[in-house]
Amino acid sequence: MSVQRNRVRQARAVEAAMKLVTGACAAAVMLSAAGLLGYLLVRGLPAMSWSFLTGMPLKDPPGIWPAIVGTFWLTVGTAAFALPVGIAAGIYLSEYAKRGRLTRLIRLSIANMAGVPSIVYGLFGAALFVMLLRFGLSLLSGSLTLACLTLPxxxxxxxxxxxxxxxxLRQAxxxxxATRWRTISKVVLPAAAPGIVTGSILGLSRAAGETAPVMFTAVFFLTGLPKSPFDKVMALPYHIYIMATQPVRPQPLVVWGSALVLVAGVxxxxxxxxxxxxxxxxxxxx
Amino acid sequence: MVSTAETLARPKCGAFDLTDVSVAYGDEVALSGVDLRIEPASVTALIGPSGCGKSTLLRCLNRMNDELGNVTVSGKIQLDGDDIYARDVDPVELRMRVGQVFQKPNPFPMSIYDNVAYGPRTHGVPKSEMDLLVEDSLRRAALWDEVRGHLKKHAFELSGGQQQRLCIARALATRPEVMLMDEPASALDPISTQQIEDTIAELKSDVTIVIVTHNMQQAARISDRTAFMLRESMERPAFLVEVGDTRTIFTNPSDKRTEAYITGRFG
Known part of the structure; x- marks a missing residue:
């Protein structure tokens, strides 16, 4: 009798402890997010001004307009390549692929792609798009590289x-x-659109903030606004990186201001x- | 006053002839040796305990088994004399002639109108005829009076029973000769079930109906003919025990197993 009562008491203690531990971890996550954003605001807000957002980097006071424009176009370019291919591949895997060796191989490739570090994508992009395909250091090379990174x-x-x-719904x-494709395009895709958009935005947000993949493929520290996909661009993450690692004339205001703009945009x-x-x-x- | 929708010509009703039909999932034969005639303009009920192949047989009639991948159907299935498994038959065309209503109401996430218009649009019915066709289909499914004036409303705003009648209307809109129903009322409350049964009774003058049901009272109430199926053991495939007039099957079956099932001794 008392053994049983002990067991009940013990179970209750474990229950309370687990609730506390898991709750504390969840709270810690919230606090880190709040801390990060709070600190970013404190450091970045003083930089905010019309001239900072729309000015050129070498002017006084310095602006980040070319970096904003560059990151915008890099993200648009990434979306243009990654969305059609990624969504189509997702449709194939979910709606058409039969279980088999080919499907397993495709899934393995996707898992592998997801595991490749972004700097390696940068090297790969430099070798393939910049050198081999002769797209040069350009918006195009950078977008394609970021698209590869975002695809998984x-x-x-x-x-x-x-x-x-x-x-x-498919059966109906x-x-x-209806043919399979009509079923997919008229019923399944519209129903799945919210989930697809969520995932895509998440992937593109990551791409917008990547430094390593664009470092060898698209960006230049100081350059003007791009006039074509073959122009090199400035980009916010790279601008932050350069400004933060510049030992001669450190400009913390530009660094934090750029970071805030990047996070706010995303x-x-x-x-x-x-x-x-x-x-x-x-x-x-x- | 005659409604405009009544000027639409009614489609003809289809008759099925099944000869020695067997179905295998991979290597496992699930159903074998079915000989069955489904009379036009009538309701045929498929009854039997769970796992006796009722739904499997039903899905042979519009080739929905094709979609499952590893299913082989052998024997001969003719719709009005045409072999529906012949090489030149496109399942897409067959399914215009043979509609299906599923166990759970499954309207598309779109408006009432778009749900009903989905099939006809798929098959290129011109826009000018669509309003008429949608109205006619909703009337035949006994839903028109409840939804007229609200056709732009989202289908999910309807009750479960209304959704199921919407699915019937949606299937009717391709003007099929035969309508397959796989336990269409099993997810519904008694009043909605009653309405579905009334709808079926109305429909059978226009459309041949094949209905799978677990509910023997329902089979007795609504069907003209009843087919009893059985799978006696997992080692042997399911088969058709007997088929006949519903009254005969329920009052004077010729097979002892039918009698045992009808009287509730198993299943």
């Missing part, structure tokens, strides 16, 4: 989102005499996507 995230999240769509469409896109998603989700529930 987009493929995986597309596949996941498609798998969430109930099999019933097929039973109405956050705005994320929030917009989340808002759109919650509206779309209301129409797609099961």
């Amino acid at each position: 995230v987009i493929i995986t999240s597309t596949e996941e989102a498609l798998r969430q769509v109930p099999q019933d 469409s097929l039973a109405l005499g 956050s705005i896109v994320n929030v917009a996507a989340a808002a759109w998603r919650s509206r779309a989700r209301k129409k797609v529930r099961w």
Whole structure:
């Protein structure tokens, strides 16, 4: 009798302890996020001014306009290459691929791609796009390199989102005499769109903040605005890196200001996507 | 006053002839030796305990088994005399002639109108005829009076029973000769079930209906003919025990196993 009571008491203690430990870890995550953002605001806000956002780097006071424009176009370029290929590959894996050696090989490749460090993507991009294909140090080379880096995230999240769509809907469409592609394009993809968009934005946000892959493929410390995809560009992450590691004339205000702009830009896109998603989700529930 | 929708010509009803039909999943034969005639303009109920191949047989009739990948169907299945497994038959065309309603209501995440118009749009019905076709299909599925004026509403705002009638309307919109129903009321409350059964009774003058059901009272209420299927052991495939007029099957079956199942001694 008392053995049993002890056991109950022990179980209750473990229960309380686990709740505390897991809760504390969750709180720690929240605190680090808040600390990071708070510190970023404290250091970066003083830099904010119209001339900082829209001015040129060598002017006094220095601006970061070319870096903002460069990062914008690099992200757009990445999206242009990575979204169609990534979503299409996700569709293939979820809707068409049969279980077999080829599918396993594709999945293995994606897992491997996801594990490659970003600096290696930079080297690969420099060798393939810059040198071999002679795209040079350019927006194009950088976008393609970043697209390779982003592909695994987009493929995986597309596949996941498609798998969430109930099999019933596919069956219903097929039973109405729709082809597989019509079923995918009219029923499955629209239903999976919120999930696909979430994953894509996540992947592109990462790409926008990457330094290593663009270092050898697209960016230059000081350069003007790009006029074509074959121009080199400035980019916010690289600008931060250079300014932070410059021993001669350190400019902490520019570093933190650029960091804040980068994070704010990515956050705005994320929030917009989340808002759109919650509206779309209301129409797609099961 | 005659409604505009009633000017649409009714499609003809289809008849199925199955000869020695067997179905295998991979190496395992799940169902074998089925000979069955499905009469046009009537309701045929497939009954039997779980795992007796009712749904498998149903899915042969619109070749939905094709979608599962490793399924082989052998024997002969004819719809109005045409072999539906012939090499030149496109399952996509077959499924316009043979519609299906599923166990759980599965409307598409779009408006009521777009749900019903989905099939016809797939098959290139011109826009000018669509309103008429949507109205007619909703009328035939006995949903029109509840949704007229709300066709732009999202399908998920309907109740479960309404959703299922929407799915019936959606299937009717391709003007099929045959409608397959796989336990269409099993996920619904009694009142919605009643409405679905009423709809089926209305429909059978236009469309041949094949319905799988676990509910024997339902089979007795709504069907003209009943086919009893059985799988006696996992080592042997399921088969068709007997088929006949529903009244005969329920009052005077010729097979002892049918009688045992009907009277609730197993299953």
